[in-house]
Amino acid sequence: MFFDRRVLLFMPLIAALILGIALSATLGFLQVSIPDVFVILWSKLIGHSQSANLDPVAATVVADVRMPRILAAVLVGGLLGVSGGVFQAILLNPLADSYTLGISTGAAFGASLVIVLQIFGLSLPAGASIPIFAFFGGIATLAVVLYLAAGDRSLSSTSLILAGVIVSAILSAAIGFLKFLADEQVGLIIFWLMGSLAGASWSNIALLVPTALAGTLVAVYYSRDLNIMATGDRAATSLGINTVRLRTILLTISTLMTALAVSVSGIIGFVGLIVPHMLRHIVGPDNRLLIPLSFFTGGLLLLIADTITRAILPVEVPIGVLTALLGGPFFCILFKQRQRDGKSDF
Template identity: 90%
Template sequence: MLIAHRIAFLIPLVVALVFAIALSATLGYLHVPIADVFVILWSKLISQAPPADLDPVASTVVADVRMPRILAAVLVGGLLGVSGAVFQAILLNPLADSYTLGISTGAAFGASLVIVLQIFGLSLPAGISIPIFAFVGGAATLAVVLFLAAGDRSLSSTSLILAGVIVSAILSAAIGFLKFLADEQVGLIIFWLMGSLAGAAWSNIGLLIPASLAGTLVAIYFSRDLNIMATGDRAATSLGINTVRLRTILLTVSTLMTALAVSVSGIIGFVGLIVPHMLRHIVGPDNRLLIPLSFFTGGLLLLIADTITRAILPVEVPIGVLTALLGGPFFCILFKRRQQHGKSDF
């Protein structure tokens, strides 16, 4: 029954995502017919030259400029969606996402540090150093949060959230100091912190695909345990689940997913908050269905937002700004509903 339920939701969502990818590839300064897009992508997939009757400029634009950015939007949105679903399940809080624990801020600090070091003349390859430093920043933030919350041996949600708020505040101040050090070139950090997929390349896709696949599969593997943990730590422990071990594993995996997403796109907020919460109202709280749907829905949502800012708006707005403008009111409404109707939907 569950498999049929998954298929009933997944197939239409996957079809919609494929259509959105193809449609997005047609939009931009140079319009390319959707039929030509499929021909170009098929030629790229089988490593053959596009047909001679196709415009070579259109082939280059679609295959080497638009598609890396489109796929990066899908994969980054998927990573943020899955990590948000996991964070909400672990913390039993529909307002939780990677920002609640300061993970995104830590990854942003690591990447900003690379930019400042480059400004001061330290030679570092940006394509490699930014992902590495963002990864280390996110992982180090998680380690500090776990250390601060370790006084509570059960790693309760309250302890983790409070530790995340404390660390995030410190890192925000540290990022402000890096902006001060950057002086006239502070725009490099500010633009990156606002989020953008303009610099996405095929090398980024090579990193995002295995991370998305591995992280999502790990989350799905533990989805049944997450369902049981929603009944409370005492009940989960009585059923043989090591809640501390489960939280540590999934927090680590979700942190790595978030750090990699931030290293490619900068800070893109609210995707990890909106997507799981919206899906929970549509398909229910079962994480076995919620987690895979969060990947595809997160990818579709971020792709739509990036297409709007890239091809529809007269000026390209940083995608992090757009998602914040859309997600901020949603967050406010969700917060007021929680105050009026109780704690959560779990």
């Protein structure tokens, strides 16, 4: 019964995602038909030259410019959706996401730091870049949060959230100071903080695909344990679940996913918050369904948002701004609806 329900939920969503990718690849300044998109992608996949009937410029635009960005939107959205679902399950808080524990803020600090260092002309180690600094900024933030919360040996949700709020506040102040130091070049930091997929490349896809696959599989593997943890730490421990170990593993995996996503796209808010929260009202709290569905739904949501800002709006708006503009009112409406239903605790 569970398998049948899962198939019924996944198939339409996967079909919508595939259709969305194909449609998005046709949109832009250069119009390309859906059949031509599939021909171009098939030719690139098998390594053959395109048909003589296809415009070589269109083939290059689709294969090397649009598709990396489109796939990056799907993968980044999926990573944020899954990590948000895991954070909410671990912390037993439907308002939790990567911002709650300061992960996104840590990644933003790492990126801002390297931008300022480059502005001042300081020499950096070979290979140092904004994505690398952002990635390690997110990882270092988790280490500090876990260290602060370690006084509570059970790593309770309250301790983790409080530690995350403290670290996030400190890092936000540090980012403000870096903006001050950047002076006239502060636009570079602000643009990255607003999020963008314009610079996505096939090398980014090569990093995102294994991370998305491995991270989602690990989260799904522990989804049953997350369901049990929702009954409380005492009940979970009595059933043989090491709650501290489980929290540490899943927090680390989710942080890796978030940090890598942020290192590619910059700060994109509300995806990791709204997607699992919305799905929880549609399919219920079962993490065996919620987590994998969060990947596909998050990917579809961010693909739609990126397509709007890339191909529909007259001027390209940073995608982080667009997701906040769309997600903020939606979440306010949902919150008020829950209050009217007498469920303000979500």
